[in-house]
Amino acid sequence: MDAFLKYLARIPGALMIVPLFLGAVVATFAPQALEIGSFTTALFKSGTPVLIGLFFVCVGSQIDVRAAVPAVEKGIVLLLAKYGIAVVSGLSVAFLMPNGTLWGLLPLAIIAAMSNSNGSLYVALTSQFGNKSDKGAISILSINDGPFLTMIALGAAGLAEFPAMALFSAIFPMIFGFILGNTSPMARTFLAPGEKLIIPFAAFAIGAGINFGVLLGSGAVGILLGLATVAFSGGAAVLCLYVWHLLRGHPRPTRNLIAGAAEASTAGNAIATPAAIAMIDPSLAPIQGIATAQVAAAVVCTAFTMPFLVAWLASWQKRNGISPDAEEAMYESRSLAVSSEPGFSGG
Template identity: 70%
Template sequence: MDAVLKQLGKIPGALMVLPLFAGALVNTFYPQALEIGSFTTALFKEGAAVLIALFFVSVGSQISIKSALPSLEKGVILTVSKFAIAVALGLFVAFVMPNGTLWGLLPLAIIAAMSNSNGSLYVALTSQYGSKTDKGAISVLSVNDGPFLTMVALGAAGLAEFPLTALFAAVFPMILGFILGNTSSLTREFLAPGEKLIIPFVAFALGAGIDFRVLVTSGAIGILLGLVTVAVSGGVCVLLVYVWHRVRRHPRPTRNVISGAAESAVAGNAIATPAAIASIDSTYLAIQNEATAQIAAAVVVTAFVTPFLVSWLAAKQKTIGISVEAENLYHDDREQFEEIHSLDQSLNSEDVFEGKKTQVGSRAESPVFD
């Protein structure tokens, strides 16, 4: 069994993807197995919300006060970028394309899918591949959770109040973890294992809400929406996180952009957005089902494509001397970082973050701070 698990662990994002896939398979072909009741149903079918909350507490406990500001900055950049791209593409289709659709792809589906990111997958991927500031950005990214931003983009914001209580409820577990972790080192150590321990259980519960048959019923256009979301939304987020690093004059080894790629997936709760919109504005009732099907297909596609993108980008960063360890040290202890990465660092410097000699990346003639 251990040999099999080691082989499966080589799959990008395996800790999240494999349980997610398993949950979706069971839900598609034998959903009754997850509905037998008691603790089985509570854990594997209905436990996603509780597990994610515990996950956020664990993640929050590992964020230091020193890295809180960069986390907030990343979160704002990713949220604004993702929303702006979704609105731009959605309104372009609505007002420029014939009949207000693109090969049947609805503006409502575009905006709802592209503006709503998969927070649990984001945290899972950044826990495996990202830095502390990547994980901490989820506190801001929770703003795009649900239909609110879609309502704003469609001009329906006046029909609903800004859900301050709901947003606070979404980020409070992470805030609690942050307070506990920064006031007690023992608590931080106690909660640390939760970052990885909870991931497969969260993934299976989320997969238990996915039916592979939606890919057939919604057609290829929903799959296209998912691929466009990963490529366009993810690409822009990666670019703007890199620009943020340059504007803030962060040293070359710390310019980690994993968060941008991890933000490219569509959240499962985006599937409910068309219904929420239609309940407020009845003019959307006619396209509610079609938009829901398109978003559902995008959710499934991005759930499997995004981890591969993040894994590839993480490997690519290492080849050019960028590491999450460097970013973590830079924000936690800048003096130690500057001592390690002096301006005259040579091409064959020892990678002290990994504890072994490796090539850390940048060309000898290029300074670390530029």
């Protein structure tokens, strides 16, 4: 078994991808196997929110307060890049293409898929290939969870209020872990193993909500949407992150772009976006089913292709002398320099 696990570990993002794939296989070919109830169903099928919440607590506890500012800046850059390319892509199809579609792809599906990223996959990949500031950016990137940004992009003004509390509740576990880790070294040490321990269980539960059947029929074109999400979201995020490094005057070896590539995915919760929007705007109800299938296909496609982009970029950076560790060391050295200035008080 150990030899087999070592073999699987060679797959980019294996800790997330392999359990997610297994969950999808079970959901497709033996869905009743996870419906037997009690702890089995709770852990392997319906426990996704709890597992992800606990995962974020553990991740937050490992973020050093000295990396907080770079993490927030990265998060803002990535959020704007991903949302911007989603809006441009979706509205371009809506207004410039015949019938407002592109090869059957709906603007609703395009914006929902391209603007919403898989937070668990992002943190799993930045944990493997990135640094603390990369992981810490998830506290800002959590804003793109759910249908809220899609509603704004579709011009649904006046149809719904922006639920600030829902956004806060999405990032609070990370904030809670951040507070624990920065006020108690014992808590940070205790929670550290949870970063990797929880990932495969959360991934399997996410996969258990995906049926490979959505790749057939009207949702099949969603595979193209997934590839476009990886290419365009990843490209825009990497480009904007590179510009941010230049504007901040970071030396070339510290211009780490892993976080940009790791943001090029579609979150599983984006599958519910078309239905949520159709409830607010009934005029979209006729296309809800097709849009849902397309987004679901994009979720599967990005989950299995985006990690290879991240792995390739990590290899390219290494060959060119660019290192996430060098970037992290730069932030730490600057923080120490500031704290040693006359008159500076950390209290």
